[in-house]
Amino acid sequence: MTNPTSPAPLTDKQSQVRERIAQRLGSRHRKETMFRLMGIMSVTFGVLVVLVLFTDIIGKGHGAFVQSAIELEVDYDPQVLGIDSVSPETLALANFDAVIRRALQARFPDAVGRNNRRALFSLVSSSAPYELQQQLQENPQLLGQKQILWFTADDDVDTYVKLFADNKRGHFERLSEQKVAWIQQLLDSGELKKRFNTTFFTNGDSREPEQAGIRAALVGSLLTLLVTLALSFPIGVSAAIYLEEFAPKNRWTDIIEVNINNLAAVPSIVFGLLGLAIFINFFQLPRSAPLVGGLVLTLMTLPTIIISSRAALKAVPPSIREAALGMGASRMQTVLHHVLPLAMPGMLTGAIIGMAQALGETAPLLMVGMVAFIVDVPGSITDPSTVLPVQIFLWADSPERAFVERTSAAIMVLLSVLILMNTSAVWLRKKLERRW
């Protein structure tokens, strides 16, 4: 090699080296472009997959946000209802079924014969009498009068209107020709319309797709996450602070660290089995309750929170601690007054990501009875309840056609909650983060 300090003119050897560098330069540039191209390609691939997923889900699920309804003129005839005044007792016994049937019969007088009439009455949902009962309960003065009301249509009618009315997919075999004719007639006269599906957001689960909603699952998810957050965040942060700031570095803390990292990788169903054995069989806590679900998910998210909290604590520069100690602060004061506030954004981010993970979990909840059909919206953490991903799973497994779009709609709701949580994680980090 040549001596770098000597400004000698180019020797043969030097020019050879330069030449070789010039030659290699082209290939190095090519390699870099290739590398960048691969990076761009993998990002594009990811974005494309997400796009396909989203278009599929939204394409299938957007229909669930509207629901067919049928307009009927009902007559609150005291004779037909079998009541003469409106009070909770009389309403419970009143024959609202008959009122609906009369209204349908009046609209389609051509339906004669038992089978035909049965088909006619199944145009509206089985919840129609309850909708009517609620109307009368709220407006007792309507007794003896007529009123035009929109009733939820049956799920078969709804599926027909959404998928088959355009005649592209052929014949929906669950509906007879007669029934299809009635539906077309109602569609043409504007008495059958798609309206915003409020039921989807106000009801719990139901075996009738047109009456099924996600409220019970959403509330169940929130209650479960509340329990998880209330337990796992304080416990996780305390454990991280102790291990990082106070614990001596010896074999025991090494073993604990290995175990925590191990726990983070344990399949979640194992935590479910543990929850079943400990919380339900030993402590006799109620099955299917958000309390038990939250406890199980706490076990699952603890390692995530501890690991991210420790990382956040490690990222606080030692100079902060040294300065505090130098000013005479105790170790606890140092940690609580100086280190913890600086590490908090990282800890919060870790906690929110842990929560988002817990929100999407079904396997551990299977064991503690939260994979269940729940109609009533839970009011406390001990009421039976289910969670959003479980609701998606149950609907995906249901035979009724109308549940297909509801499954996708529930996925959309779950995704929006997740996006909300992750955005708040980013926002919190941006807001609280301090740079040196």
Added chain:
Amino acid sequence: MNKRPSGIKLMASSLAVLGIAVSQAALAARDHISIVGSSTVYPFSAVVAERFSRATQFKTPVVESTGTGGGMKLFCQGVGEGTADITGASRRIKQSELENCNGNGVDVVEVQIGYDGIVLANAKTAEPFKLSRKDIFLALAKEVPNPNGSQSLVANPYKTWKDVNPTLPANKIEVLGPPPTSGTRDAFAELAMEGGCKQFNWIAAKKKTDKNAYKAICHTLREDGAYIEAGENDNLIVNKLVANPNALGIFGFSFLDQNADKVQGSVIEGMQPTFDSIAAQDYPVSRPLFVYVKKAHVGVVPGIKQFLAEFTNERAWGEEGYLADKGMIPLPATMRQQVATDVRKLNALDNLAAK
């Protein structure tokens, strides 16, 4: 820094609230019925649960879908609030399960609620299949009788349906079905596979001499890719059939009923899988559905009696009831009457052989 103590207080109080809730939960008696069991019975129990809570003042029962075997385990654990009141089953309780139940002090009341048909379906774009149970067995068993007619078994050599039976199309054998954990798979093996298997006399003779070998021959499905385990989700199988018109799929009748625009049921032994043929017991691949009730809980957990009354009401399980609308095949009228009166008496099941 004065924020810190309030944060600690908040944590402490939230923990205290949690503690109170826990102790309260342990004290309060369960006021809803708890139902576990078969995923086939689940949609029917759930719809009855929903109607029942609307019609009465009781809380809506909680229905879990745990599978028949898993449900039996939970149900037979013992008597007490933490255990289930009712379990659904897509087959009859086994003697061993009943003994386990009785051993734990659980008296069981059996209620047969109806039938379910299992269909072999393919996409509507293809020709419908006409099969016999023997065809099904020969196409799907792991080992089949030697095609040369000798009484020995060989690994299933058949590649296409035409190899099995010359009247069938020359399509590759490709059947999508549920995994071994599923009750549908058990019932399919028992009703369709065994039904074809025992038509070979020398195999049927084995039933008496070597029951295990007989079961192994008749119930074991081939693992060379002709039978594809497609998971428990029947909607998924329907979608895969639409995408692949050469494949057949195995699932419950209610999925055929809901997707009749996409798939068609194969004719088995000359019978179409229809509501009527299953109800009349003409369609060969159908199975009974049961719910089992814990006698000791009747009267303790509120509403069990009324729930059973709703289940066995004509408006629910009758020929035109709402369960039929959900795809359950009702029992014949005389049998319904019989079961309904038996349910009112709440006679506990003691020995299966005696019945």
